Amino acid sequence: MTDTTQAGLTALLRADGELVTERLDHWAATAGDRPFFHYGEDGITLTYAEFARRTDAIAGNLAAHGIAKGDRVSVFCANPFASALMMFGIWKAGAVYCPVNFAYTGHLLTYQLRDTAPAMVVTDPALLPALNAVADDLDGAPTVAVYAPPAGAHDHVATREDVSPRLPELAWAELQAPAERPPVTVEFDDPANIIYTSGTTGPAKGVVQPYRWLAQYTFNLRRALTTDDVIYNDLPLYHVGGAIANIARAAWAGCEVAVWNRFSSGDFWRRIASRGATTAILLDVMIPWLMNAPAGEDDRRNTLNKVHMQPLPAHHAEVAKRFGIDFVTAGFGQTESGAPLAVVIEETEAGGGTPPELYRGRSHAEIRELTTALGMPVLRGDEVRHKGLMGLPSPFLEVAVLDEHDRYCADGEPGQLAVRPRLPGLVPAGYLGKPEATVAATRNLWFHTGDAAVRGADGMFCFVDRLGDRIRVRGENLSSFQVEEILNRHPAVQLSAVFSIPSREGGEDDVVAYVVSGDGKVLTEQDVHEFAAGAMPKYMRPRHVRIVPDLPRTPTNKVEKYRLRARILDELKEEGR
Structure with missing residues (x-):
């Protein structure tokens, strides 16, 4: 089992280098002619x-x-x-x-x-x-x-x-x-990145990530890789998933990363075949698009044997069976806390997933051995029926579910997911220029993730829901505050209330906006849609807009969004949508 003393954990991180630039230097010096970065849009391949x-x-x-x-x-x-x-x-x-x-x-x-x-x-x-x-x-x-x-x-x-x-x-x-x-x-605790995450009650916040955060975030995923693996990436590089979990991870592992500009359900498998990709990250919205394609006899004849699903869907085993995926990993990933939780799911026995002649990378036995040595679970696909399973804590971080007073919740009781590092530099020092937000997020020596979770009697954590007014559309996290702030800039808008309702696609959300016009000003739903089209990215734009004379509020003047959510859901149900 892993030595969780500070000396043991430090040695574990340093075993394959704490700094991503040092790892790139290592492979450039020892395997310089090996392909590192393939850019599929233009067919460019650069060696290390x-x-x-x-x-x-x-x-x-x-x-x-x-x-x-x-x-x-x-x-x-x-x-x-x-x-x-x-x-x-x-x-x-x-x-x-x-x-x-x-x-x-x-x-x-x-x-x-x-x-x-x-x-x-x-x-x-x-x-x-x-x-x-x-x-x-x-x-x-x-x-x-x-x-x-x-x-x-x-x-x-x-x-x-x-x-x-x-x-x-x-x-x-x-x-x-x-x-x-x-x-x-540079030292392990020097800042490497400032990456922005949406805030639920204020403007987006810049997360100041130290170099050791990169090592912590990639650690669990890169343990399963060898230099024979090829990482597929179609995630943008303004997200930690694309920039760090995929590209920086490849530099640590000494393998190739094959990169395209964006996800394409129609071209996905051709891309995998073109580079012999062995591993990929599939966000929740991507999986339905792949599964909706007509099934074929050769669906399993591909090289993809390790897939990270974020968050874990209930039908992961069905996806793995259809496409011959040997291992599915899941967990919790965040711009602030990194990757504090992880689980490995062995979906098939050796030889039962990716055809043996196409299989590359660590064997089933090697992955089980490496994973269990870290104290992480390896479960069979038919054992995992919980949507949103996140697994057990990484050896580098303590994880807890806390109530509103930061007391531990009992097993089975939902609360806020919180993490605490065992070494310095594992989590960001704070939010750029926002000391009050930093103090609020790190109160009582815990970093509060802003997500609801539950801990089971077996010690495994499951995702429950997003706290506050965060919304997820097309793999992007946004906040109602961001959308409201932009809509309120329309000269005819007096007030707006934005929230999410479940989308028909995957575990995604649809954005809903209830808008109150200013006194004597004429405003239509089409006006709001046109304004949004010119002022915000497509994923942020409300799908449903309603113009109303006023918004329901509490005695303390807080908008009762739950009433608006019930109203729009009833309305759409009556319309058969």
Whole structure:
């Protein structure tokens, strides 16, 4: 069993390196000709040595242009190839990787850039107009570098918009020119990233993640990998799932990561076959799309043998049986707390999932041995019938279910999931520039996740629901506060109340908005839909809008959203929707 003393846990983390940049250096030196990063959109493959050389140069050029240790660099790119190069280059310069959701425009983009206050912003030609549009609203004047896709690339453009004259520009060619890596040393508790998570009662918060957080977050998933594995990724690099759980994890494991811009249910299996991918993360909305495709005799003839499902669906065994998936992993993943819980589900016996001639990576016996050595459960597929099972705590973190007074809940009693690190640097130090939110989240020496869970008599944790007004659409987490804040900017809107109702697709939500118009102002549902289309990303837009004279409220003037939720559900039921 794992030694859970501080010395034992530190040694466990250091066994394969605490710093992701050190792991990339290791593989570049020992297996430099091995493929590391494959970009499927353009058919580009960089070896470990090539990727290391290019990111060394980016780091050197960042330093030459004044980017110092601790400086923040915002990456506002839809292209994951450019984003990945920048991410590692930023880390090697000792700077802080600050990705921005590439669907953001206007107020959402302005807020994040003002909150982050980056020294530099890296963008691509398609997103430059959105950046230019908010240039005058930024507090400072960060240097801008615009990715220049080469001729023949899917996103190559012959000409592009000029960078706003208010913002100094650094040519992409200067950022890529040969240069020596700067002599920068980072420690395990230095900040590596600032990644934003939605807040339920206020603006989005920047989570300041130290380097050791990356090691903790990837630890459970990478233990099952060998250098023969290939990680498939179609998640964006402004999310920890794409940037850290997939790409950084590959650098730790010394294997290949095959990357595409976005998920495609119609192209998913062709992509898996093209690189022989062995492992992938499937978010809840992706699974129904794959399962809805017509079944075929060759559904099991693929190389995908390890899949992480987040959250775990009730029909995981059915998915695994159809597509020949040997192992399904699940747990709890969060921008703040990392990966405090995990479970491994052995869906088939050896040889019963992926055809033996296509199977690559650790054997069934090796995965069972490695997992149980960490004190983590390995369950049979037919043993797991609970939707949302998250498993047992990682050796690096204590986990509890707490009531509103931070007392332990009894087994079977729902409460808030909370975590406590066993080593320094395992969880973020706090939220950027928001000390009150940091104190509230870390009260009584626990980090409060904001999610409801239950602990079973067997010690296993299960997800119950999101606390507060968080909403999940198309794999994105958002808050009702964010949507309300934007809708309330419409000149005819006096007040709005936003909440979620279950969607017909997977474990997703539909966004509902009840809107009150200002005195004497005319407002229609179509007006609200059109305003939302121009002001927010598609996943954030309300699917159902209702214009009402007023909102039900408590005596303390809090909107009673549960009444509105019951009203819209009854209405949709009567309409047969």
